[in-house]
Amino acid sequence: MPIIRPISDLRNNFNLIAETCHKEGEPVFITKNGRDDLVVMSHALYEKQQTTIELYRKLAEAEKESDDPNTNKISHSELIKKLRSRMNGEQRSD
Structure with a gap:
């Protein structure tokens, strides 16, 4: 199941997003105003x-x-x- 977070989490909970990317080995989809905007993933x-x-x-x-x-x-x-x-x-x- 995809991991979806609002863009405000990049500012407020960046460490949580980074940890999730590394721990889950999956990208985190970032939404802005309820729409797809970015994908964050680990370098690996x-x-x-x-x-x-x-x-x-x-x-x-x-x-x-x-x-x-x-x-x-x-x-x-x-x-x-x-x-x-x-x-x-x-x-x-x-």
Whole structure:
């Protein structure tokens, strides 16, 4: 359930809002005159969300690249074989 507080709590009860953000690990929604205005969250939650967004961006990019017929592709077993070869110090053949 979302945590919703009036904007006056930012001024009067900031420490409570900060503690709630850290303790609950959820954002606190701030209203002004009964309407949505701000969202306050811990830095840890912000970083987690940014990391998730970046992961989804990279996955979308990889999926797009995977669908491209001009992209050179190798099978999983071929990739593992090449990586093991490199780890064992063998010279590259390509």
